[in-house]
Amino acid sequence: MIIFINDKPCEAQVGDKLLQVAQDHQCHIGYICGGNGFCQSCFVYVKEGAECLSAPSAPEKAFISDKLFNEGGRLACQSTIVKEGTIRLLSRAEYLRRIVLGLNVPGFITYAQTIGYNVITKLPDGSSNLIGRVKSGEVNPADSLAKIGQGLAHASLFVVSSFTETFPFMRAPLALVGDGAKNVAATASNLLCTVSGGRLHLPGTASCCCETKKTPLIEPVKILRE
């Protein structure tokens, strides 16, 4: 079956998680906590086909308010396709991007109010759900931290790619920033001496002994008298 994530057609099967389908098709859905159901970076708005998805999980009920559920809110890492049908969803980032690009000020205010309401009303439930899962061993804090590191790296790439897709004229300046960072890294690595075991080449100091160890490029010529 085909489902549509941010209007992109994606091949999917019954039994697939929405997050997995998104990742398989390079769709922009975050997963900072690695699918443990507490970061909400994989939040999506299901615009069509909610009946084709599994019932909300306990973490979703803990973190998502009724107001957001009514707008089609789900966590992609918790939602499984349970039957064939047309499914259309928007990631939170895409939803927001469309509001901003459409200069939809009332839409933005409503969005901000709904998210604020969700945070305030669901913070106690969400926290206790997470604490309970850590206590029961369902969520491993060390494992989650590693996943958060990977997820943040992915999220930063996502932010840059979304930004340049939205504002193509920023590609050149961002590439310059990237090149600048590479040059700094190359300069820094040139400062390290490979002869003296990685010491810095510091001008005017005796910290690096590589000069005395270098093989001369031209061998001295010896003149022998007969």
Ligand code: FES
């Ligand atoms: S990936 Fe963190 S809640 Fe889904």
